[in-house]
Amino acid sequence: MSISNGSGRDEVASGKEGRDAREGFGGSPLNHSRQRHPGNHGLSFALTTASQNRPRSTVAMSSNADTAQAKSRSGRLPRKRFYRARAHSNPLSDSHFPIPISPADFDYSHHYPYFFPPGSGGRSDGDAPPRKVRFADIGCGFGGLLVGLSPLFPDALMLGMELRDKVTEYVKERILALRASNPGNYENISVVRTNSMKYLPNYFEKGQLSKMFFLFPDPHFKEKNHRRRVISLQLLDEYAYALEVGGIIYTITDVEELGDWMRSCLEDHPLFEAVPEEELEVDPVVKLLSSATEEGQKVARNGGETFRAVYRRIKLEEE
Amino acid sequence: MEESAEIVSDGGHEAAAAAAIMDTENGLVEEEKNMDVKVAPALISVHPFEKSVVVAVGSELRLFNLEDDCSVSLKDDSGGPFHSDAIRAITFGGNGGLFVSSGDDKLVKIWATGSWHCVRSVSADKRVSAVAISHHGKYVAFADKFGVIWLITLDEDDANQSKVDNKAVPIFGHYCSIITRLEFSPDDRFIASSDRDFKIRITAFPKQPLKGALEIQSFCLGHKDYVSCLSFACPSGYGHGFLFSGGGDSTVRLWDFFSGLLLATSEVGAKAELLQSSGTKDSYPPVTDLCSSSDGAIIAVAIQNLHGIVLLNCDFSDRTLSVAKVVTLEENYFPTSLALSTFTQRMWTIMGASNHLAPSTTQLPTRIRVISGFCKGRSDDNGHDPIVLEDNEVPGGGKLLSHLQGSPDVTKKDAALAAAAEAVKLKCSSWSSSNTPFPATTSFFQQALTYAEAYFRTLSTEWMRGKPCVDHCRAQDSFTEKSGEFE
Numbered sequence: 001m002s003i004s005n006g007s008g009r010d011e012v013a014s015g016k017e018g019r020d021a022r023e024g025f026g027g028s029p030l031n032h033s034r035q036r037h038p039g040n041h042g043l044s045f046a047l048t049t050a051s052q053n054r055p056r057s058t059v060a061m062s063s064n065a066d067t068a069q070a071k072s073r074s075g076r077l078p079r080k081r082f083y084r085a086r087a088h089s090n091p092l093s094d095s096h097f098p099i100p101i102s103p104a105d106f107d108y109s110h111h112y113p114y115f116f117p118p119g120s121g122g123r124s125d126g127d128a129p130p131r132k133v134r135f136a137d138i139g140c141g142f143g144g145l146l147v148g149l150s151p152l153f154p155d156a157l158m159l160g161m162e163l164r165d166k167v168t169e170y171v172k173e174r175i176l177a178l179r180a181s182n183p184g185n186y187e188n189i190s191v192v193r194t195n196s197m198k199y200l201p202n203y204f205e206k207g208q209l210s211k212m213f214f215l216f217p218d219p220h221f222k223e224k225n226h227r228r229r230v231i232s233l234q235l236l237d238e239y240a241y242a243l244e245v246g247g248i249i250y251t252i253t254d255v256e257e258l259g260d261w262m263r264s265c266l267e268d269h270p271l272f273e274a275v276p277e278e279e280l281e282v283d284p285v286v287k288l289l290s291s292a293t294e295e296g297q298k299v300a301r302n303g304g305e306t307f308r309a310v311y312r313r314i315k316l317e318e319e
Numbered sequence: 320m321e322e323s324a325e326i327v328s329d330g331g332h333e334a335a336a337a338a339a340i341m342d343t344e345n346g347l348v349e350e351e352k353n354m355d356v357k358v359a360p361a362l363i364s365v366h367p368f369e370k371s372v373v374v375a376v377g378s379e380l381r382l383f384n385l386e387d388d389c390s391v392s393l394k395d396d397s398g399g400p401f402h403s404d405a406i407r408a409i410t411f412g413g414n415g416g417l418f419v420s421s422g423d424d425k426l427v428k429i430w431a432t433g434s435w436h437c438v439r440s441v442s443a444d445k446r447v448s449a450v451a452i453s454h455h456g457k458y459v460a461f462a463d464k465f466g467v468i469w470l471i472t473l474d475e476d477d478a479n480q481s482k483v484d485n486k487a488v489p490i491f492g493h494y495c496s497i498i499t500r501l502e503f504s505p506d507d508r509f510i511a512s513s514d515r516d517f518k519i520r521i522t523a524f525p526k527q528p529l530k531g532a533l534e535i536q537s538f539c540l541g542h543k544d545y546v547s548c549l550s551f552a553c554p555s556g557y558g559h560g561f562l563f564s565g566g567g568d569s570t571v572r573l574w575d576f577f578s579g580l581l582l583a584t585s586e587v588g589a590k591a592e593l594l595q596s597s598g599t600k601d602s603y604p605p606v607t608d609l610c611s612s613s614d615g616a617i618i619a620v621a622i623q624n625l626h627g628i629v630l631l632n633c634d635f636s637d638r639t640l641s642v643a644k645v646v647t648l649e650e651n652y653f654p655t656s657l658a659l660s661t662f663t664q665r666m667w668t669i670m671g672a673s674n675h676l677a678p679s680t681t682q683l684p685t686r687i688r689v690i691s692g693f694c695k696g697r698s699d700d701n702g703h704d705p706i707v708l709e710d711n712e713v714p715g716g717g718k719l720l721s722h723l724q725g726s727p728d729v730t731k732k733d734a735a736l737a738a739a740a741e742a743v744k745l746k747c748s749s750w751s752s753s754n755t756p757f758p759a760t761t762s763f764f765q766q767a768l769t770y771a772e773a774y775f776r777t778l779s780t781e782w783m784r785g786k787p788c789v790d791h792c793r794a795q796d797s798f799t800e801k802s803g804e805f806e
Contacts, residue, residue, distance in 0.1 A: 316533075
């Protein structure tokens with residue numbers, strides 16, 4: 001229930017521009033501002049690139065007489081250029097997408113049909129306790145980490161959370177395409193469009209997660225915007241709630257200031273302790289932090305430096 | 320190749336986004352001016368042993384001492400100013416030894432209830448939306464409009480060194496959500512905070528809370544709209560006890576707050592047959608206030624549009640919550656706030672609201688009704704019906720009412736009431752569109768009613784509403800967006 005079904009898909013297939021005006025984030029700024037600021041330079045450039053792409057996409061799609069969904073089902077990967085989105089999204093704004101009332105309300109059979117076949121009533125095999133999401137990738141972007149992690153932990157369900165509508169749509173198509181071309185694989189990853197800073201407890205029960213990822217988050221440089229950062233002392237309370245004791249939180253960024261900030265937040269929080277360097281060296285996940293994501297590859301290509309902070313959820317000592 | 324195109328277009332999007340944001344913010348300033356956001360409900364709070372009753376309406380605190388049978392004017396020793404803007408939250412605490420008031424003027428004032436001196440006045444960064452006092456009386460917690468919960472420590476010898484450590488310390492927060500209520504659990508081991516994003520968070524209250532209360536015990540999730548009120552109940556033999564909550568979805572819910580498990584839901588709005596049609600959608604009005612006795616034997620609920628209160632019956636072993644009785648008061652009496660004296664088991668209700676349109680010199684009218692006769696064996700049904708006290712039966716009598724209600728006329732209200740009720744019905748229909756100040760002849764009761772109406776109207780349009788799963792309205796989006804970023 002958490003995926004807004006098909007809206008982004010229609011857009012691509014038919015090139016209907018009117019549609020995204022009603023969508024929350026994603027496409028709306030384009031249409032929106034076109035009417036209001038016709039003279040803006042950077043903007044008109046963005047418009048040209050967008051409008052150049054659009055007809056082409058329409059042609060490509062219609063010549064195939066096929067929807068994007070069918071394409072991804074047939075295993076062809078979606079192309080990023082058709083899922084352009086703003087680099088930033090305001091996490092403070094109210095959201096207009098469906099959110100589960102509570103974790104019990106989260107529709108597993110929709111996200112992981114292989115593990116929760118229809119008719120199983122959302123429960124996995126018989127007596128075993130129902131399988132739950134174990135890894136959360138907060139701000140999963142284009143989903144590179146999920147795709148990289150999936151074969152490493154084939155039995156662990158992973159959920160990407162992304163605020164930008166179009167990006168979520170891309171990841172969804174990407175996963176469907178991967179599943180179609182690699183039967184039996186990539187069944188353990190899925191994505192939801194949500195604001196994890198506000199609604200994390202609606203998705204995960206206490207101690208449900210064993211790993212959380214915060215890769216290349218929005219730096220929010222201005223001091224007055226620091227409260228929009230995805231790692232903060234306040235929010236770490238909620239992450240500690242969702243993580244099991246011993247669970248690990250992985251953060252990485254190419255912005256030194258943000259790296260320092262994330263590290264000091266984690267350092268100051270009594271429910272987290274740093275994972276020793278020796279352990280990181282043998283953790284296969286750590287290598288993926290900088291290599292698997294699109295953002296990480298971009299940084300590596302440009303020869304940039306990355307700043308990593310990996311911390312473990314610990315139990316609070318009784319005083 | 321594809322990459323470079325993307326970077327450029329991203330830049331373009333950024334510019335567009337920035338422009339769009341500026342635009343909505345400009346539009347917003349105007350929008351906000353038109354909203355009646357300053358209307359605040361009248362609040363009532365009663366000392367646990369009914370030694371005194373306090374009413375807050377607008378920026379005014381009215382106090383009546385029932386022990387000495389006299390009205391008391393509050394004295395402020397702390398040097399700070401009195402409240403200068405709407406009071407949003409008041410409460411007794413520390414077994415009745417303390418009282419705290421706070422609101423839109425960003426001042427948290429802590430009063431010693433013996434002398435009624437203000438022992439502490441702490442200024443907050445943002446407007447305050449909720450306050451709570453720990454039961455042992457050592458801490459005062461308050462929440463601001465950014466969703467941050469702050470703590471003030473009160474020491475025994477506070478009178479001597481109050482100025483030294485006059486700062487509040489942030490202890491935890493809800494991410495950018497307005498906190499609607501704060502409550503300490505009966506054993507002070509937990510603090511419950513509810514917000515407009517449907518959430519109730521139960522946080523372990525540590526022994527050294529100034530270092531932060533970071534361990535979340537549970538989230539109570541189930542409300543489908545904002546949560547407006549919380550009340551703990553601790554019947555003996557049930558461990559940590561239970562939590563009741565009421566909300567914009569017109570329900571009262573019973574929680575095992577230790578695990579966050581929803582035990583029972585009562586659709587009180589539907590049970591009280593308060594269906595309201597707005598446009599195409601039928602809905603039930605929100606629960607505005609709730610209070611319960613500590614053993615859970617009395618649970619009273621105020622609902623918008625209900626001229627009375629709903630009494631609930633909770634069977635803790637069966638985990639059921641049902642409507643026991645609807646106590647109706649006179650037509651047009653819609654309580655905005657409830658308070659229960661645990662000792663005398665009398666329920667105090669008030670109707671009224673502040674109105675920024677009224678000149679500040681006039682006393683804001685309120686109306687108080689008291690309900691008595693709750694018996695321990697109420698669940699046995701019948702015979703023990705709660706009674707609504709007549710004005711002359713109210714503790715403190717006319718003296719109390721004239722002080723707390725703001726006008727001596729109101730005590731002789733019966734005739735005026737009938738006329739007022741009639742007039743108000745006509746008035747209310749036109750009131751919703753016009754903003755004309757009250758005519759001078761309006762009776763106080765009528766004014767109180769109209770203020771309350773205005774309050775309820777704002778309540779349903781204000782920031783508490785307009786949440787996810789409702790509809791995709793751009794204008795609403797930008798309005799609520801602003802509310803998350805309150806100045």
